[in-house]
Amino acid sequence: MISVDAVGVEFSGTTLFKNINFNINANDRVALMGKNGAGKSTLLKIIAGASKPTEGKISAPKDAVIAYLPQHLLTEDDATVFDEAAKAFSDIMEMKKQMDWCNQQLEIRTDYESDEYSKIIEQVSELSEKYYSIDDVNIEAEIEKTLLGLGFVRSDL
Structure with a gap:
């Protein structure tokens, strides 16, 4: 709430x-x-x-994700409507990117006893707990559903 x-x-x-x-x-x-x-x-x-x-x-609850998409987008890039709407989820996407990096490090590293390796394990555990507590939401599907609900058609995305 x-x-x-x-x-x-x-x-x-x-x-x-x-x-x-x-x-x-x-x-x-x-x-x-x-x-x-x-x-x-x-x-x-x-x-x-x-x-x-x-x-x-x-x-708001600590795990609440609240985003604001301004009515007047001040953008000079070539981002699509979908890309702009996806920016509302940038924190979640960044969290996923960090988790993927940590998991990749755990796959390739062999210094299992080092403090650095332990820190990576702690980091991926913390990120995973937070990421998966957000809900198993398909972000891309939610963005598309929202944009279609706002009157965009798929070709606009």
């Missing part, structure tokens, strides 16, 4: 919003609506941890 408790934001003495309170449970679907300039994007950035509120706090 994500809890938003008494969150407020001020810019240069002007209050954008204050005393925002709500909870988002595991299976909730939420729509955030309001006029331009009301602070919707600011609130989403705060929930995702990309910005800090002036007051209040956001609480």
